[in-house]
Amino acid sequence: MDSDLPIRGSKVAGARTASGEEKPILFGQRTLQHFEFDPTYRNLNHGSFGASTRDIRKKLHHYQDLAEASPDKFIRYEAPDILNESREAIAELLNAPTDTVVFVQNATTGVNTILRNIVWNEDCKDEILYFNTIYGACGKTVDYIVDYGLKRVSSREIRITYPCEDDEILAAFKAAVEDSSKQGKRAKICIFDTVSSLPGVRLPYEKITEACREAGVLSLIDGAQGVGMIETDLSAVDPDFYVSNCHKWLYVPRACAVLYVPLRHQALITSTIPTSHGYIAKGGERHNPLPKGNKSQFVNNFQFIGTLDTSPYLCVKDTIVWRKEVLGGEAKILEYIHTLAREGGKKAAQVLGTEVLDNQSGTMSRCALTNVALPLTPEEGSKALQWMEQTMMKDYSTFIPLFAHNGRLWARLSAQVYLDIEDFEWAGQILLKLVERVKGGDHTNA
Incomplete structure (x- = not known):
C-alpha cells in the first residue's frame, strides 16, 4: 500500500507512484465536497454514527x-x-x-x-x-x-x-x-x-x-x-x-x-x-x-x-453504485482508509508521545479504526474522560471517543476518505491540549 497520503490544504495536484509518475488524489480534503458536514466540524468519529453523501441523501x-x-x-x-x-x-x-x-x-x-x-x-x-x-x-x-x-x-x-x-x-x-x-x-x-x-x-x-x-x-x-x-x-x-x-x-x-x-x-x-x-x-x-x-x-x-x-x-x-463510480470502488476505498488509520494513528501518537494499540503481527489494526494512548494515568483520567469529550465538542468542534483498557487511557480515531494525515496530526494536538488542561485541573472547575 502507498502510505504517501495527501495533506489537507496541500496545493500538490497528486501523489507520486513508485516510478515517480503523478497520480490523481481521490481522497482527503477534496472528498469533503460530497458530504454535508458543518465546515467548522471535523468528523473524526465516523465509527459511531457514520455519514451519508449529498448525492445519496438526494436519493433518500x-x-x-x-x-x-x-x-x-x-x-x-x-x-x-x-x-x-x-x-x-x-x-x-x-x-x-x-x-x-x-x-x-x-x-x-x-x-x-x-x-x-x-x-x-x-x-x-x-x-x-x-x-x-x-x-x-x-x-x-x-x-x-x-x-x-x-x-x-x-x-x-x-x-x-x-x-x-x-x-x-x-x-x-x-x-x-x-x-x-x-x-x-x-x-x-x-x-x-x-x-x-x-x-x-x-x-x-x-x-x-x-x-x-x-x-x-x-x-x-x-x-x-x-x-x-x-x-x-x-x-x-x-x-x-x-x-x-x-x-x-x-x-x-x-x-x-x-x-x-x-x-x-x-x-x-x-x-x-x-x-x-x-x-x-x-x-x-x-x-x-x-x-x-x-x-x-x-x-x-x-x-x-x-x-x-x-x-x-x-x-x-x-x-454501492456511487462508491464505485465516484470513489473508484471498494478496493480503493479500503486501501486508503486502512492506510490512513495505520499512518494517522502513528502521527497522532507521535504528537502525544505515546503509542498505538496493536499486536506484534499487526492483525488488530487491519481496519479503519486506530487507538492512541493518552499521556494520562488512570487516576488522572478516571474523572476527566467525560469532561474531555464534552470539552472537545464545545471548544474544538470535534468528537473522539475516549476509554480505559488494560490500565491505560485511549482515544479511538476513525479514518475516512474525507480525512487525511493532517487531520490526525490535528487530533493529536487537540488531545494534547485537553491532557494539559486536565493536568492543570480545568476539569475540576467545570
Whole structure:
C-alpha cells in the first residue's frame, strides 16, 4: 500500500507512484465536497454514527417524496421491487445468496432478532458466549435474554486483554467452551465482532467462526463495524448469523443494517422485531393486507415491519453504485482508509508521545479504526474522560471517543476518505491540549 497520503490544504495536484509518475488524489480534503458536514466540524468519529453523501441523501429524499405523493402505490407495490434491488446489491457485495439477506434498522436490532428467536433447551444447560469487548447494547441484550429466559439460558464471558495475538483469542474461546462443558453447561451460541467498538480493533472473526463450527456452537457475527470498512466474504466464512450496519462505513443514510441468515437456519427466525404481517402462526395464517413479492417466507417476513421510513434501505444499491463510480470502488476505498488509520494513528501518537494499540503481527489494526494512548494515568483520567469529550465538542468542534483498557487511557480515531494525515496530526494536538488542561485541573472547575 502507498502510505504517501495527501495533506489537507496541500496545493500538490497528486501523489507520486513508485516510478515517480503523478497520480490523481481521490481522497482527503477534496472528498469533503460530497458530504454535508458543518465546515467548522471535523468528523473524526465516523465509527459511531457514520455519514451519508449529498448525492445519496438526494436519493433518500426522492424515495420519501414518492411515498408522500402516493403512499399506497409506492409502499405496497413499488418499494418492494426497489428493496429487492438493494438486497441483490448488498448480497453481491458480501458474496452471499440474495435470499439470505434482509434489512433491519441497525446491528443491535439484528442481534436482538437472532437471540429472541432462538429456542432455549428446557434442560436449562444452554449458554450464550461473548467476549468482554462486546458492544454495550448487545451485552445488555444478552443480560435481558438471561434475566427473562425462565432460567433456560445463562451466559459466559470470554475475557481478552489487548494487545494480544489472534491465537490467544482463539484459545480463550476454546477454553470457554471446555469450561462450559465441564460445568454441565452447553455452549449454544457465541457473539463476536468483526471489528470491536472500544477498543476499535479487528478480531479474527473468520477463525472464530471456524472454531465455532468445529465445536458445534452457533456463530453470531456482530459486524456493526463491517461492511464498507473491511472486505467480507460470507460464502467463504459461512457464519450461522451475521449483521452489519450499512449506515456507518458504507454511507447509506441512517438507519439501515443488513441481516444475513443462511438457508439452513431461516426456519429458526420466525418473527421480526416487532412481529408484523409476515409472521405465520402455528395455528394458521392471518390475513396479510400487503402483497407478497417474494417466494421466500424469510424475506417476506422482513419486507414490511410496521409503518416506518424504510427509504434508507432503498438507498443501498444507489450507495454501492456511487462508491464505485465516484470513489473508484471498494478496493480503493479500503486501501486508503486502512492506510490512513495505520499512518494517522502513528502521527497522532507521535504528537502525544505515546503509542498505538496493536499486536506484534499487526492483525488488530487491519481496519479503519486506530487507538492512541493518552499521556494520562488512570487516576488522572478516571474523572476527566467525560469532561474531555464534552470539552472537545464545545471548544474544538470535534468528537473522539475516549476509554480505559488494560490500565491505560485511549482515544479511538476513525479514518475516512474525507480525512487525511493532517487531520490526525490535528487530533493529536487537540488531545494534547485537553491532557494539559486536565493536568492543570480545568476539569475540576467545570
